[in-house]
Amino acid sequence: MSEQSFVCGGGHHGSYLDRLAGGILHAIEHALDADDFSRRNGLLQRLDPRVKVAGVTALIVTAVSVKSLLVLAGLFFVAVALALPSQVRLSRLAKQVWMSVFAFTGMIALPALVLVPGETVARLPLLGWPITLQGLRSALFLLGRSETTATLALLLVLCTPWPHVLKALRVFRLPTMLVVILGMTHRYIFIFLQSATQMFEARRSRVIGRLSARDRRRIATASAGVLFGKALHMSTEVHLAMISRGYRGEVRLLDEFRMKPLDWGAAFGFAAVAALAFWLQTL
Amino acid sequence: MTIAFETLDVHYAYNDVAALNGVGLTIEQGERVALLGANGSGKSTLLRLLDALYFPDKGEIRAFGEPLREERMHEEAVAQAFRRRVGLVFQNPDVQLFNPTVFDEIAFGPLQLGWSKADIRAAVDNVAREFRIDHLKDRSPHRLSGGEKKRVALASVLVVDPDVLLLDEPTAALDPRSVSEMVDFLISCRGSGRTVVTATHDLAILEEIADRCYVLQNGKVAACGTPAEILADEDLLHRTHLAHAHRHRHADGTYHSHHHRHEHR
Numbered sequence: 022m023s024e025q026s027f028v029c030g031g032g033h034h035g036s037y038l039d040r041l042a043g044g045i046l047h048a049i050e051h052a053l054d055a056d057d058f059s060r061r062n063g064l065l066q067r068l069d070p071r072v073k074v075a076g077v078t079a080l081i082v083t084a085v086s087v088k089s090l091l092v093l094a095g096l097f098f099v100a101v102a103l104a105l106p107s108q109v110r111l112s113r114l115a116k117q118v119w120m121s122v123f124a125f126t127g128m129i130a131l132p133a134l135v136l137v138p139g140e141t142v143a144r145l146p147l148l149g150w151p152i153t154l155q156g157l158r159s160a161l162f163l164l165g166r167s168e169t170t171a172t173l174a175l176l177l178v179l180c181t182p183w184p185h186v187l188k189a190l191r192v193f194r195l196p197t198m199l200v201v202i203l204g205m206t207h208r209y210i211f212i213f214l215q216s217a218t219q220m221f222e223a224r225r226s227r228v229i230g231r232l233s234a235r236d237r238r239r240i241a242t243a244s245a246g247v248l249f250g251k252a253l254h255m256s257t258e259v260h261l262a263m264i265s266r267g268y269r270g271e272v273r274l275l276d277e278f279r280m281k282p283l284d285w286g287a288a289f290g291f292a293a294v295a296a297l298a299f300w301l302q303t304l
Numbered sequence: 305m306t307i308a309f310e311t312l313d314v315h316y317a318y319n320d321v322a323a324l325n326g327v328g329l330t331i332e333q334g335e336r337v338a339l340l341g342a343n344g345s346g347k348s349t350l351l352r353l354l355d356a357l358y359f360p361d362k363g364e365i366r367a368f369g370e371p372l373r374e375e376r377m378h379e380e381a382v383a384q385a386f387r388r389r390v391g392l393v394f395q396n397p398d399v400q401l402f403n404p405t406v407f408d409e410i411a412f413g414p415l416q417l418g419w420s421k422a423d424i425r426a427a428v429d430n431v432a433r434e435f436r437i438d439h440l441k442d443r444s445p446h447r448l449s450g451g452e453k454k455r456v457a458l459a460s461v462l463v464v465d466p467d468v469l470l471l472d473e474p475t476a477a478l479d480p481r482s483v484s485e486m487v488d489f490l491i492s493c494r495g496s497g498r499t500v501v502t503a504t505h506d507l508a509i510l511e512e513i514a515d516r517c518y519v520l521q522n523g524k525v526a527a528c529g530t531p532a533e534i535l536a537d538e539d540l541l542h543r544t545h546l547a548h549a550h551r552h553r554h555a556d557g558t559y560h561s562h563h564h565r566h567e568h569r
Contacts, residue, residue, distance in 0.1 A: 053447070056447065183444075184405050204404040208402060208403065208404055211446040258399040259402045262402065265391070266412055266413040266460070266461070267387040268412075269383060269416070275411045275421060
């Protein structure tokens with residue numbers, strides 16, 4: 022009997038359960054890889070998370086605010102310049118950000134080339150529709166802003182452990198309870214992903230032949246129900262564990278971040294780049 | 305000797321399913337007590353009652369000479385004093401490690417008890433060094449091995465230096481080395497003045513981790529004695545499902561059946 026025949030049906034791209042379990046495993050591996058990366062000894066990795074969150078946010082706000090393509094290009098190169106000493110390879114940025122953003126935003130930006138009225142600079146081959154200078158400028162702005170902000174956001178997430186990103190959000194006066202809930206969600210999502218993977222593997226090991234679409238839906242619904250039950254049980258247990266250690270409804274957090282000279286320097290650098298960008302476009 | 309815990313005819317049920325049916329026991333301060341029993345005998349429920357997470361449906365629990373009642377635990381001063389003195393290590397460390405990093409996990413208890421930041425940092429550093437987890441402080445709990453998770457869970461409770469340590473199946477699902485480290489820790493508690501109550505069905509470690517044992521069966525105390533006394537009573541162990549009949553084949557091909565428990569002397 023072939024290997025395929027042991028798993029439930031779903032077409033030649035692999036079974037439904039195979040794809041689901043594979044997708045979950047990929048998500049876990051991706052998250053673990055990002056976690057390892059954030060602990061490397063790079064420039065951004067060494068910075069205080071509060072400086073990173075505030076600094077990168079300032080650059081993102083600047084990128085979406087400036088009205089000069091040259092300044093926007095400058096900000097894009099600043100992002101690239103931050104990536105290199107942080108051990109983020111350009112090939113990784115190209116694969117994870119630039120290509121996908123170009124494909125997605127390009128689809129949205131493309132109509133602007135011909136829809137925005139203005140001075141014609143070229144015509145589309147075959148169709149003969151006019152490409153306007155103003156349309157080209159709008160499309161380049163959209164693409165440039167998307168690429169720059171996505172690159173900056175990826176650098177922040179890649180070079181900062183996720184729990185630190187969440188804690189650093191407190192510089193924006195995010196409520197403590199929200200930070201705690203986000204942290205616990207991040208903490209337990211892995212347990213439930215692993216639990217889901219094990220459930221699908223156990224199910225797969227006992228399924229012979231192909232399942233009908235109805236049976237596959239039934240399995241998915243039942244599995245979701247079991248996972249919900251497990252989540253409910255675990256949330257009760259976690260609450261008891263919190264009470265056992267003194268929790269009485271008000272969460273307290275300890276901020277263990279400490280600013281070093283490098284952090285002050287970086288904070289000044291981020292502020293200077295943002296200020297310079299705004300000043301340059303006034304010239 | 306001063307009594308740490310006393311339970312008087314304690315009953316507890318989950319909805320309509322009885323878990324404890326009139327448990328009466330006494331635990332003295334500084335004593336290492338093992339709660340023995342098969343799965344479903346009521347050990348974990350009893351630990352949660354001793355930690356004031358559940359409260360008896362009937363009967364009474366006294367902690368450090370005072371009644372342990374739900375309404376009293378609503379008073380902040382009483383609750384804080386109790387949480388400072390009693391710590392529970394859950395069987396499943398994933399339940400207990402709910403913070404994003406190991407540092408946050410260990411700091412959680414002292415933070416809730418209102419310690420100063422300087423004291424918390426010092427206490428976290430001390431306990432992390434003691435349990436050899438200082439290199440893990442910045443890690444997320446989901447990246448830890450089973451043994452590391454258990455050490456972090458233990459550290460997160462011991463950071464406040466409680467008088468009473470309650471442990472629910474501390475060696476469950478651990479590799480042999482981690483079991484050995486846990487047993488070494490429990491041995492080190494002997495004579496430390498700390499009361500240690502361990503729920504377990506692992507008879508192999510009993511003599512090392514306890515000075516006295518209570519055997520639970522169907523939510524009641526079936527027996528009480530020293531580890532040597534309990535281990536010598538094979539009929540009791542068999543009756544309470546702590547030992548099982550073991551079958552093995554002799555050279556002549558015949559089978560032989562006898563009580564079996566794992567023990568290393």
